Amino acid sequence: MAITLYELAGADPDRRFSPFCWRIRLALEHKGLPFEGRPWRFTEKDAIAFARSDKVPVLVDGDRTVADSSAIAAYLEAAYPDRPSLFGGGAGEALTRFTVGWTDLVLHGALVPLILLDVHRHLDEPDRRYFRESREARFGTSLEAVCPDPDAQLASFRRALSPVRATLRGQPFLGGAAPLYADFVVMGAFLWARGVSPLGLLPDDDPVAGWRARMLERLSDEARRLTAG
């Protein structure tokens, strides 16, 4: 049964950067499930209308279609219980939701201002217009004005990572001795930045940088090809 993952792409179809799509790519690799990652752009709403969603990731697995990264992760765990687990059991699945909420609301919130213009720069022309209009409406200001003090914003991003840092002082991954979906969720933010921005988000001696390096080492060649560097 063929699996297809619709993933956000830039003008270059091999530049994939959505943090939510990365969560699922990493989850599929973790479960060892072969799949095709199909590039999709913000303005190609028609191409995913069949999934009753206007956003990616969208996963098609045979005759099943699932939208939304959290719903897709839950689907994969239920549909492929004999493959390596994303959550390590029901309690792990429930506990992971806090890390997801924190990443969505706190970590992404601290990262977005730093990379918003970089994302814009990587989009194709129709997506650039869409992105500028929708994001300027969301932030109530021009893309260029969202981050008036990048140094302070970078310091704030690094401070926001304090609970990840504290956890990684005691264990190599958020999931413990090996990564779980919680790791993929936080790593999604770093792959989002890596796909578009030259910014050095972390000093080398940060335990979070060590974890990021361990996560990068585990990427498949295919995944590595779809991010920068």
Add this chain to the structure above:
Amino acid sequence: MAITLYELAGADPDRRFSPFCWRIRLALEHKGLPFEGRPWRFTEKDAIAFARSDKVPVLVDGDRTVADSSAIAAYLEAAYPDRPSLFGGGAGEALTRFTVGWTDLVLHGALVPLILLDVHRHLDEPDRRYFRESREARFGTSLEAVCPDPDAQLASFRRALSPVRATLRGQPFLGGAAPLYADFVVMGAFLWARGVSPLGLLPDDDPVAGWRARMLERLSDEARRLTAG
């Protein structure tokens, strides 16, 4: 085998408010383990020197002595595997550490300025001197100057709870359908405040307030007696 838990107390020995001690009291109740909670004060270092710790909680279980809330929780899980689990398995135990790190660094950080003077007010005389000296050294200012704008600080505390709020919109407890240690860790912060402060930390319609009410309902009469009405 008798279990004793040394817990921080105010001038009134029945006023227990340490968030770290509450984590363990809730964990012991969760596991259904009978224990004696022994009041201890900041300046009674000699009374816990046998545990090679100068802080509570300290747990004595027969001939075993364990200090530090995280170490105690891990000990209880390993020593009483047939009792209700605190983590729901190894992955859950690893994933819980992120919630612990977040609570220690972010939630407590946002709460402390709001209740520092209330804590001071509830201590006995020797502890008041100790608390003022140690906390003024830590904050680099007088206790009275730590929170110049309580309204802004309260707003900041409520904003900090956004990942808890997001999680509780989808499930009744951080641990899922029933509470786990992650719930006890976050609840420790609310019981800390409840033990000393009249401040209304949450509006009634906040999903976090609903969760806090569910957690309070589950407290034993003994635990309820040791916090404020």
